[in-house]
Amino acid sequence: MRPGILQTHDYAQAVIDGSRRWRTDQETLPHLQLQVLPFATGAHPAMNGTHTIFRFDAGGPVVVVEPMTTSLYLEEDADVGQYDVNFNHLRSQALDTKRSRTFIRDVIKEIR
Structure with missing residues (x-):
């Protein structure tokens, strides 16, 4: 959103x-x-685009990053870890x- x-x-x-x-x-x-x-929260880590973290029963998680014109699929543990931290930060800022x-x-x- x-x-x-x-x-x-x-x-x-x-x-x-x-x-x-x-x-x-x-x-x-x-x-x-x-x-x-809320908009009143101000700047936050997801302002540059959306991302989705997919977790599966088999295999590791995949992060899909969707900036304005493309999609990136990230599978490296370090990349997924950064998006996990980002997601948890957003959740802590949200209502x-x-x-x-x-x-x-x-x-x-x-x-x-």
């Missing part, structure tokens, strides 16, 4: 449209943890799941 995305009307509307699915997902996907990183739900509900109320 991009910084400030919930503050744009189009994306906030998409949140409203998806809120019913999200509530359903919370019930059917208990392993899903949603956390919001916890309960406060994230409240934040999303407040945004929905604000744009209705």
